[in-house]
Amino acid sequence: MSVALDQTSKVSSRRAQSVLTSPLALLAAAVVIVFLLLIVPLRLPVGPMYWDVFIYYDAANRIFDGQVPINDFFVPVGPLGYYLFAGWVALFPNGHPVLLAHWSLLAITAPAMAAIVWHVDQRSRFTAFALLIPFLIFALLPFNTREMYTYPGSDGFGIYNRQACQMLYVLVAAFTFVRDRRLLVGLIAICMGSLFFLKITGFLAAGMICAYALIAGRVTLRDALIVAVVFMAIIAGMEVSSGMVDRYVDDILMLISLNSGSLLPRILQASSLSFGIVGSAGTLVLVLLWSDWRRLGMQPVEKSSVLTCDSLWLAVVLTAGILYETQNTGSQAFIFLWPVLLAILLKTSRIANKPALVLIISALVAAAALPPAIRIIERTARTYLGAIKNVAMDQRNLKTLGVLNMRPDVEARTDHMMRFYPEHGKLYEELADINELPTPLLYSDFDFQIGYLRGVDTAIDSIREIETKADIRFDTIMSLNFVNPFPWLMERSAPLHVAIGADPGRAVPPPGPQEEQAVADTDLVLLPTCPPTANNKILYTLYEPALTKHRRIKLDACYDAFIHPKFDTVLGPDIIPTN
Incomplete structure (x- = not known):
């Protein structure tokens, strides 16, 4: 036995x-x-074209709002990846954006x-x-x-x-x-x-x-x-x-x-x-x-x-x-x-x-x-081994999108460029006029990616300052840029029918009546200016007919804003953020 x-x-x-x-x-x-x-919210090194991952958050935010990819907004690829990502964000809200998108x-x-x-x-x-x-x-x-x-x-x-x-x-x-x-x-x-x-x-x-x-x-x-x-x-x-x-x-x-x-x-x-x-x-x-x-x-x-x-x-x-x-x-x-x-x-x-x-x-x-x-x-x-001496990115409003680190020299260059861009905006506007970037690798430059996030962080403070002073709320927000992280970060809505991953010439069809009406109905449209680029200028030209009734203001050093006319009586003629 x-x-x-x-x-x-x-x-x-x-x-x-x-x-x-x-x-x-x-x-x-x-x-x-x-x-x-x-x-756990891991802090990863910033990388080239890091902002591509923001497209997934734009799509997820729209899906959570009840929008349906393709039917309600133009997508550069199929909808499956965005639905998978939305599900994983719901399960792991603290997950790092790059890891969530890749592992979904x-x-x-x-x-x-x-x-x-x-x-x-x-x-x-x-x-x-x-x-x-x-x-x-x-x-x-x-x-x-x-x-x-x-x-x-x-x-x-x-x-x-x-x-x-x-x-x-x-x-x-x-x-x-x-x-x-x-x-x-x-x-x-x-x-x-x-x-x-x-x-x-x-x-x-x-x-x-x-x-x-x-x-x-x-x-x-x-x-x-x-x-x-x-x-x-x-x-x-x-x-x-x-x-x-x-x-x-x-x-x-x-x-x-x-x-x-x-x-x-x-x-x-x-x-x-x-x-x-x-x-x-x-x-x-x-x-x-x-x-x-x-x-x-x-x-x-x-x-x-x-x-x-x-x-x-x-x-x-x-x-x-x-x-x-x-x-x-x-x-x-x-x-x-x-x-x-x-x-x-x-x-x-x-x-x-x-x-x-x-x-x-x-x-x-x-x-x-x-x-x-x-x-x-x-x-x-x-x-990851090279990130041992990296420094963390400071941020207030970026959620997990800003859980990044960078080399000290990238941080120093970003500081310099964020002061340089507003002071020399005319130079970059002239480059945009001839359809040229300051460098072909601009979107791969780590300082551009960090600078963009810093600009978004500050813009959110500026938007909230306006809302607090005027006791209003911008329910729909659009960005005349490749990405639009504002609705996700501020828990707002993005306009219907507008393309995500807005790369003009490759993934933005000419706007029709639906798109133009959606933009015209948007509460707040943002135009980044640090620095002005040809693509952003093209996007503004595409949607300009829908923005004729919006009021344009200088939101801060790195953003212009187009505010829906329904807010005119509340805001008054001289509303300008203090920062």
Whole structure:
């Protein structure tokens, strides 16, 4: 009896140890760490184009107000990312903006990867970990694979680009390693539905991969039809419930018209920016094609055998990646090559009698797979270790948007520039007149990002001073700028129909009657002047016809304000803030 109990205890112990050392345990631990880090207000270093993350707060604030993306305001990408972010902000109000935005997609990718690694773990624990660990590097570390500035800092931009890359990683991993029909169909439907509402160019890249998977027999026609039916059911449900899909397609066509241009230069740019990865993966395709040609040439083969070759599968995924990157600035470029590269690496044991070929394939796999992970790990270490001597940003009204630190020299330069801008406004106005920035890297400059936040902080004080003196409240606030954090920070509303992420020429359609009426009805419209820029001038020109009845005042040194005429009798003719 004691022997039987002892054996049972050993079996239970081995099972418990197996569970604790499984890929699922690692994934669960990572998710728990994410939750813990979002509970406390971490102070992160400022980064280039940090203000991109403010777009998510603008969207979340509108969603909390009852506005529906696409229907009620123009969005530069799909609505899914904004809904996910709004949900995570509600759960973790103290979470840092960069971390919240980057990690919000885990609500979809973590369960999907859990299903994949659970399925793969039943055949090979090594392969399951080999899929999971790179995914966690990309999903947990909030950095792009390419630096946009010389100083290390948090990447608050390109978030939806790298989230689409992570969804593509899940999709390619499913096609490459999932053998269960029902699981594969479910994963494809989840990935395609998510990518459609996340970023349309990611959806198109995934469509290319799915089309080849069907042709090559990685998925049957029946399963493809099931996926299509499920996807169309999702689309139909969204259209019937909100009318969003039809407008979404219209917005996509509008964005295409605003961003029209030759595709070839964009392909060359995307390839050159990641030349090491593209060159290595492309060379690997050629080596594998030569190897497959020699192997298949020695025996009669069917067309399906040729199409299932790893060389062609890698070529398709690589091409999809290049096309996707033609539309991106910040991204985690080509991370979804890894599942295919892993499958190729695992098969090299079959040609162990050709050590030279094994060495070449292994070297090319490493050259294509390692750079994204190494760059992100390196950037993470450089950013956070380098922040030890950083100084905290002082702020009064910025909530978590201002929980930042910076190098002392950035703080000193910001102090200088915030005094310089108002004194030399004419110079910057003349630059804006010729459609030039003071420097092409203005929006990447850390001092600009900190200066912008300081300007917002002071403007909120100025607005509240007016409201207190006149006993009024500006319920709707708009900013003639790329971002509009004021409604979120002041717990107000943003006007309907106005674009978020207002980049004129790329993501701001010409305003129609709806937009003009919404702007005309807005209580307070703000124009930043530290410094005046061409984009802000263009936005003012676009909306100027709707502001003819608003009263323009100098709010403070860095902001002009347009006040709705309904406040004229309360404010009087000489209302000017004291600061």
